[in-house]
Amino acid sequence: MPATIIVGTQWGDEGKGKIIDLLAREATWTVRYQGGANAGHTVKRADESFSLHLLPSGAVRQNVTCGLAWGMVIDPEQLMKEVMALESRGISIRSRLKISTRASLVLPHHVARDGMEESRRPDAAIGTTGRGIGPAYEDRVGRRSLLMAALLDPNGEERLKQAQDAGIRRITQGTGGDRAMEWYVTPKDWQRWAEFLSPLLCDVSRELDAALRDGEHVLLEGAQGTHLDVYAGTYPFVTSSSTIAGSACTGVGLGPSRINRVVGVVKAYTTRVGNGPFPTEELEEAGEWLRASGKEFGTTTGRPRRCGWLDIPLLRASCLWSGVSELAVTKLDVLSGRPGIPVAVAYRVNGEEDTFPPHSPDSLQNVEPVYEEWPGWEPKEGPFKKIEDLPKGMREYLQRLATAVGVPITTVSIGPERAASIRCRIEP
Numbered sequence: 001m002p003a004t005i006i007v008g009t010q011w012g013d014e015g016k017g018k019i020i021d022l023l024a025r026e027a028t029w030t031v032r033y034q035g036g037a038n039a040g041h042t043v044k045r046a047d048e049s050f051s052l053h054l055l056p057s058g059a060v061r062q063n064v065t066c067g068l069a070w071g072m073v074i075d076p077e078q079l080m081k082e083v084m085a086l087e088s089r090g091i092s093i094r095s096r097l098k099i100s101t102r103a104s105l106v107l108p109h110h111v112a113r114d115g116m117e118e119s120r121r122p123d124a125a126i127g128t129t130g131r132g133i134g135p136a137y138e139d140r141v142g143r144r145s146l147l148m149a150a151l152l153d154p155n156g157e158e159r160l161k162q163a164q165d166a167g168i169r170r171i172t173q174g175t176g177g178d179r180a181m182e183w184y185v186t187p188k189d190w191q192r193w194a195e196f197l198s199p200l201l202c203d204v205s206r207e208l209d210a211a212l213r214d215g216e217h218v219l220l221e222g223a224q225g226t227h228l229d230v231y232a233g234t235y236p237f238v239t240s241s242s243t244i245a246g247s248a249c250t251g252v253g254l255g256p257s258r259i260n261r262v263v264g265v266v267k268a269y270t271t272r273v274g275n276g277p278f279p280t281e282e283l284e285e286a287g288e289w290l291r292a293s294g295k296e297f298g299t300t301t302g303r304p305r306r307c308g309w310l311d312i313p314l315l316r317a318s319c320l321w322s323g324v325s326e327l328a329v330t331k332l333d334v335l336s337g338r339p340g341i342p343v344a345v346a347y348r349v350n351g352e353e354d355t356f357p358p359h360s361p362d363s364l365q366n367v368e369p370v371y372e373e374w375p376g377w378e379p380k381e382g383p384f385k386k387i388e389d390l391p392k393g394m395r396e397y398l399q400r401l402a403t404a405v406g407v408p409i410t411t412v413s414i415g416p417e418r419a420a421s422i423r424c425r426i427e428p
């Protein structure tokens with residue numbers, strides 16, 4: 001059976017965790033293919049809530065095998081903490097967790113460098129999550145990374161020492177030399193990591209190939225969102241990995257012919273954490289209202305998210321770049337009670353209108369959104385089992401969205417709980 005990719009179509013925090021958890025009902029595998037502990041996916045089960053940073057969102061379902069593929073950068077301490085936190089809540093994960101030997105390790109000096117680099121550019125800080133993601137990917141492309149495979153190597157400790165000496169030397173050329181010792185992983189910690197993680201290391205790509213040949217249903221789970229992609233995004237205000245659907249193939253080691261479905265997750269409005277352009281951002285009453293109504297505070301950092309209206313030009317670009325075949329719309333309930341809802345359907349640039357973002361990421365700073373006001377709706381008590389149960393304004397919002405982007409909507413989420421979701425097919 002071919003695999004399904006799930007991608008965020010905005011700047012992350014679209015509610016992918018919930019959608020992946022829903023789709024994982026029919027899946028036997030969920031796999032993360034890029035990023036690291038910068039992600040924050042929230043999954044709700046009955047009255048329990050789980051915040052996952054490294055583990056795939058399918059981890060909460062006992063029958064699902066979870067993969068961390070080679071496109072990822074993995075902080076072992078964070079991973080072990082997450083595994084143990086799930087186990088302490090009665091969810092066994094180790095027997096069904098598979099980690100690629102080729103994924104890169106995130107070490108304490110990467111985290112230190114992330115913070116130091118941010119503080120060196122006070123006027124142009126990216127606003128990173130401070131999880132060491134950028135420096136770990138820099139080491140990967142600079143061919144200096146320590147891979148997970150080192151945990152299996154009898155000389156692993158020596159390789160760790162060399163990698164740390166070189167990494168720490170690179171950061172102590174400036175300030176902070178007196179703190180260098182704090183950034184070394186001790187031999188005791190290394191052995192603890194090896195003991196815990198070695199049994200989980202394997203060839204994830206080969207295991208996935210076997211699962212797909214056996215007709216299993218595989219979900220490849222994107223983290224962050226399209227406009228944080230290191231190539232396609234609002235560079236340099238991006239993360240350090242590629243977040244679009246194509247990255248799933250390179251990040252797990254499966255060819256494009258093995259994929260037949262790409263689900264783009266879109267929040268009914270837009271948010272962004274960290275710096276960078278955001279054309280539909282609302283800085284006053286409406287932004288505050290969206291933040292409060294949508295509880296828009298970061299899962300990883302707790303930072304208040306920047307909030308604004310739905311941006312259709314950005315969404316069109318996301319669907320093009322990832323070949324999105326269907327959309328899952330989240331947090332539609334958050335907009336309830338607003339009499340009319342502004343939605344950006346085009347941009348005005350130098351007096352000209354365009355329905356697609358400008359090709360240069362710098363120009364996104366200067367576009368003026370062209371808004372339409374879509375009808376709102378009054379809050380309505382559920383349960384909502386089918387699209388026809390939703391308020392008329394919500395249905396119209398969904399229909400207009402599908403038509404504007406030219407992609408069908410197949411899932412709608414109207415609350416954080418698993419039950420607050422509807423499977424449907426709204427054609428453009």
Ligand code: IMP
Pocket residue numbers: 011012013038039040126127128129130131132133134223224228237238239240273274275
């Ligand atoms: P980094 O990935 O920590 O290097 O952060 C780079 C940019 O991506 C910053 O603007 C972060 O706020 C943003 N970012 C990284 N991960 C996420 C995420 O999972 N959701 C939303 N924004 C993220």
